[in-house]
Amino acid sequence: MSGIHELPLELLACPYDGAALTFAEGDSISCAAHHRFGCFEGVPDFVPGSDNQARTAESFGAKWEIYRDEDQAASNAFQFRWYYERYGFADEAEFAAFLADKRTILDAGCGLGRDVDRYARLSSAEVVGFDLSSAAARALRVYGGERRHFLFGDILRPPVRPRAFDFVVADQVIHHTPATPRAFAILAERVAPGGQIAVYVYRRKALLRELADDTIRELTTPLTHDEAVEVAEQFTELGRELSHLNATITLERGIPLLGIDAGEHDVQRLIYWHFLKCFWNDELGYDQSVLCNLDWYHPPYASRHTPDEVAGWCTEAGLDVVHLDVGDSGISVRARRPA
Numbered sequence: 001m002s003g004i005h006e007l008p009l010e011l012l013a014c015p016y017d018g019a020a021l022t023f024a025e026g027d028s029i030s031c032a033a034h035h036r037f038g039c040f041e042g043v044p045d046f047v048p049g050s051d052n053q054a055r056t057a058e059s060f061g062a063k064w065e066i067y068r069d070e071d072q073a074a075s076n077a078f079q080f081r082w083y084y085e086r087y088g089f090a091d092e093a094e095f096a097a098f099l100a101d102k103r104t105i106l107d108a109g110c111g112l113g114r115d116v117d118r119y120a121r122l123s124s125a126e127v128v129g130f131d132l133s134s135a136a137a138r139a140l141r142v143y144g145g146e147r148r149h150f151l152f153g154d155i156l157r158p159p160v161r162p163r164a165f166d167f168v169v170a171d172q173v174i175h176h177t178p179a180t181p182r183a184f185a186i187l188a189e190r191v192a193p194g195g196q197i198a199v200y201v202y203r204r205k206a207l208l209r210e211l212a213d214d215t216i217r218e219l220t221t222p223l224t225h226d227e228a229v230e231v232a233e234q235f236t237e238l239g240r241e242l243s244h245l246n247a248t249i250t251l252e253r254g255i256p257l258l259g260i261d262a263g264e265h266d267v268q269r270l271i272y273w274h275f276l277k278c279f280w281n282d283e284l285g286y287d288q289s290v291l292c293n294l295d296w297y298h299p300p301y302a303s304r305h306t307p308d309e310v311a312g313w314c315t316e317a318g319l320d321v322v323h324l325d326v327g328d329s330g331i332s333v334r335a336r337r338p339a
Helices: 054-065 069-087 092-099 114-122 135-143 180-188 207-220 225-245 267-274 285-297 307-316
Strands: 021-024 028-031 104-108 126-131 148-152 165-171 191-202 248-251 263-266 320-326 330-336
Touching (some): 069 092, 069 330, 092 114, 114 165, 126 135, 165 180, 180 307, 207 267, 207 285, 225 267, 248 267, 307 320
Parallel strands (some): 126 148, 165 191
Antiparallel strands (some): 021 028, 248 263
């Protein structure tokens, strides 16, 4: 397991002022301005005080605590396959070839650390992952080791140096910050010349789905974690039962005003995409489906965006779009900083 004294300080920076860091007395790190950072459960803590991200950290920390080890294999297989599809890789071998020349990789919002472990396994890079929530401590326990470094950190004030990473990833993360475009710009600044960034954000949905999402989230985000889980379970049951109907309808005209095309529609998918998020996936099963619904209804921030917005962020950051995937649920972009 990697410790504080194995951290690659040449890649890190003080989140307050961007200054270089040095090892200090005991298990701590400091900068020239005497900002000092210790450890929590063995993980270096670079979150600069408490701010309006605290509820996000609480929501996701509680979520990861109920994430069952026995669900991880199925979840990993699903997420890895989806990752390759969205970011333009045929399979793991092609992704490994992409990583072959990467010396440094950053996973911002690393969650339980499975991607940090995968990047280290498929490359010879030093991999740094940070998360705002307690997931970073669990990630260290499970995946900490050679070239796998975990930190507590905030994307809006990241504890890493600009232009220091050959590959920066924030997958399914920055839409949960209070300022998604700013989060993208901050992470884009961490991409080295010739390096790439990969980001996924929620896509803006159909009219009634957006209205329902905003209205329901006003009711669910203030709930306690246990109360929010109960709501997520209710939506999951609805999604499961609708899915298991295997029912379809055919609309000759569609409803363009609501974004509904003419043609055949699976009933669960029709409701899911156009009226109400009630996620269900047979491959992931009940508990993982509940967590997907919890991800949507409980975190205080869940912004939605358009492909033009995402492409615009890349242009503003001086990046060239390499791959853009626009799915029903979200937008995945991979962009490169010119050498």
